[in-house]
Amino acid sequence: MSPSVRHAPRVLWAGLRALLVLTLVTGVLYPLAVTGVAQAFFPGRADGSVVRADGRAVGSELIGQTWNGPDGEPDPHWFQPRPSNSGYDTGATGSGQLAAGDPTLVETVRQAREDVAAFNGVPVEDVPADAVTGSASAIDPHISPAYADLQVARVAARNGLPPAAVQDLVDARTEGRDLGILGGERVNVLLLNLDLRALAAG
Amino acid sequence: MSPVLADVLQVTALVVALVLAHRPLGDYMAAVYTSPRHLRAERWIYRAIGADPDAEMRWTAYLRGVLAFSFAGVLLLYAMTRLQDLLPLSLGFAPIPPDQAFNTAVSFVTNTNWQSYSGEAAMGHLVQAGGLAVQNFVSAAVGMAVAVAFVRGFVRFRTGGIGNFWADLVRGTVRILLPLSLVFAVVLVALGVIQNFSDGQTVQTVTGATQHLPGGPVASQEVIKELGTNGGGFYNANSAHPFENPDGISNLLEIFLLMLIPSALPRTFGRMVGSLRQGHAIVGAMAVIWLAGVVAVTVVEHQAPGAASQLAGGGMEGKEQRFGVGASSLFAVSTTMTSTGAVNAFHDSFQGLSGGVLIFGMVLGEVAPGGVGSGLYGMLIMAVIAVFLAGLMVGRTPEYLGKKIGTREIKLAASAILVTPALVLIGTGLAMALPDGERAMTNIGPHGFSEVLYAYASAANNNGSAFAGLGANTEFFNTSLGIAMLLGRFLPMVLVLALAGSLAEQRRVPETAGTLHTHKPLFTGLLVASTVVVAGLTFFPALSLGPLAEGLAA
Structure with missing residues (x-):
């Protein structure tokens, strides 16, 4: 019998034992340690940055959601989020995966541009890219400042509020790139709509 | 600002942060793998x-040791996913079917992390933290161990020994990956x-909706x-999910983390071979391509x-507003050229x-800067090839770092760079010939076609990202991509370790006036050209059918 065959069971046994020991260290002790520190110092973050209103949890600051009426269609009283491949279902994240030149996607974008323009009473040329493209996660919590600005007139009219006051809300919720250079400019839809609700309630 | x-x-x-970390981390890793001392925790292990x-x-x-440890990893992960309904914290998820469990186990043990499952709809917390994440640590440590063993082959003379696998495995995990993970997990x-x-x-x-x-x-x-x-x-949704990657800062931090060790290992290499400039030449070639x-x-x-x-x-299709085009592009290139395969936007x-560039980044063999460990040994193999090509030009026996690159060495190196192209092209051809593709x-x-090509490029080079429109959870893809991942990981490791053994046994070749200087920018250029030309010639026909x-x- 060759040495490698003779050694095989012993080496395999060592491999399995090494795996079990390292599982204990990196698969049990490590995640528990991180959880302990996270829950001690950043409990709100560690549990999902939950947003509360009226004394109850209404969502997460980080997770986008739908703003539909009882009919399941976008409710014009609210700022609307980006198109989502899953209807903002956190159980099915991911995008539609169509190529940038795909004919089906071209048709989807064309339709979305018309819908967004009609919904907001603006020309199609004014509709920004994020308003007609599906996000990567399908639960993108943000829209571009351009898409938020575009919705101001419609939201103000539907809620009987002065456009300037609604624009102030948008401006206050408009975030620049992080540290001035990282990522993209954005507006958090949930936080903006909660501000809107507070304003509308007087 | 525009x-x-x-x-x-x-x-x-990002570059400044990586440059700042390069020296201390590279030196620290060299010390970890060359220190004669053991920590108390390590002795216990x-x-x-x-x-x-x-x-x-x-x-x-x-x-x-590498194969036994990895085989144990596949077995345990396969068992955990097959039996997950019996485990605690399963969240009520069903057992993973056999072909998908094989694919997943192989995927995580080979440092690929190709996922034909959807995390939120398939895997309980125990399988994630106690199975998948464990392989995230140890498969990385195995890659680093093999890279360090390879470097020892250059450093040592007239010896059979290239180090101790268990020591390299445990030290990489305990002294490098764990402390960095603990710190940056809390930052995240x-x-x-969450x-x-x-x-x-x-x-x-x-x-009134529920979420x-x-x-x-x-x-x-x-x-x-x-x-x-x-x-x-x-x-x-991977790093596009806001709970994995909530803002522009976390995004840059994640890109930094995936580039960190691969870009610092050339410093470790330079430190170990006693010439930092040899490391600079390697990292320079990586940086140019990236x-x-x-x-x-x-x-x-x-x-x-x-x-x-x-x-x-x-x-903006398939991209997140908080990242935008720039941060999505930066992430995409960094993740495909490091064999990471995480995504913050969907490459499909x-x-x-752009898709062509991402595929090309993978089929370069994941060397710019490549995966942890695998990037360094992959680039050093390319360095051997480059030295050999230079030797052919001037008609003398090539040498690298005081070692002769003879027939045996060049056979091993050439075989190593042929493995993944063969897997990618044969796999893609097979899938396209059968109705499964x-x-x-x-x-x-x-x-x-690009979706299929991307899948085999990703699997064979142990990247793990996808043109995710490919419905790859079929028996055909789970099995064939699983085999591509296994062979793409372990065949090069066999050849690299054989080469390490062959080099370590050599005596030192004295440097002469005719020796190619492998620490100069000229060599960096030669290395970049060799890397790009080898992959370019191999993959040009396939790339022109798809992304081009x-x-x-x-």
Whole structure:
């Protein structure tokens, strides 16, 4: 019998034992340690940055959601989020995966541009890219400042509020790139709509 | 600030951070792998393993350790996913079917993290944290161990020993990956990444809809997913999911983490061979290729020539608003050229030519800067090839770092660079010849072919990202991609360790006036050219059928 065959069971046994020991260290002790520190110092973050209103949890600051009426269609009283491949279902994240030149996607974008323009009473040329493209996660919590600005007139009219006051809300919720250079400019839809609700309630 | 300037500064910030970390981390890792001392915790682990960490191993024994440990990893992960309904914290998820369990086990053990499952719809917390994330640590440590053993082959003379696998494995895990993960996991939590063991909560939104907010030990897994160039997302959306990657800062941190060890290992190499400039030449070649990719993809994504992107007014399909085009492009190139495979935007919806650059980044063999460990040994293999080519030009026996590159060495190196191209092209050809390939495509035309090509490029090079429109959860793809991952990981390791053994046994070749200087920019250029030309010639026909055809039509 060759040495490698003779050694095989012993080496395999060592491999399995090494795996079990390292599982204990990196698969049990490590995640528990991180959880302990996270829950001690950043409990709100560690549990999902939950947003509360009226004394109850209404969502997460980080997770986008739908703003539909009882009919399941976008409710014009609210700022609307980006198109989502899953209807903002956190159980099915991911995008539609169509190529940038795909004919089906071209048709989807064309339709979305018309819908967004009609919904907001603006020309199609004014509709920004994020308003007609599906996000990567399908639960993108943000829209571009351009898409938020575009919705101001419609939201103000539907809620009987002065456009300037609604624009102030948008401006206050408009975030620049992080540290001035990282990522993209954005507006958090949930936080903006909660501000809107507070304003509308007087 | 203009978007272009912001993008330039964003890339600059990343490069500065990596440069600052390069020296201390590279030196620290060299000290870790060359220190004669053992920590007390490590001694305890060696006792539990039953291994003598001071015993020098021949390359065959080292390889046996690698294979035995990895085989145990596949078995345990397969068992955990098959039996997950019997385990605690399963969240009620069903057992993973056999072909998908095989694919997943192989995927995580080979440092690939190709995922034919959707995290939030398939895997419980125990399987994620106690199975998948464990392999995120140890598969990375195995890659680093093999790289270090290879470097020892250059450093040592007239010996059979190339180090001790158990010591390298344990030290890489305990002294490098664990401390960095602990620190940066907490930073990620502070930025918004979740970390708990709950099954989440269901809330009623303001408009009366219900939404489930998931829970899970995400930060602890997210950090090692990047740091170990693994890439397997806790959720299906991977680093595009706001709970994995909440803002621009966490995004840059994650890119930093996935580049960190691969870009610092050349310093470790330089330190170990006693010439830092040898390391500079290697990292220089990596940086040139990576930066070229970043510029190319960022420019194409901003121009967004695809018909749908043109109509929409920008290439935001499959991208997150908080990242935008620049940070998505930077992430995409960094993740494909490091063998990480995490994504913060979906590559399937990138512009045609960008997709081509991403595929090209993978089929270079994951060397710019490549996976943890695998990037260094892959680039050193290319260095051997480059030295050989230079030797051919002037007609003398090539040498590298005082070692003769003879027939045996060049056979091993040449075999190593042929493995993954063979797997990619044969696998893609097979899938296209059978009905399975076309049936799995989401996209039509050349892009459908690109989905299949991307899959085998990703699997064989142990990247793990996808043109995710490919419906790869079929028996055919689970099995064939699983085999590609296994062979793409372990065949090069066999050849690299054999080469290490062969080099270590040599005596030193004295440097002469005719010796090629491998620490000069000229050699860096030669290395870049060799890397690009070898992959370019191999893959040009395949790339022209897919991404080039698509990109030039747009």
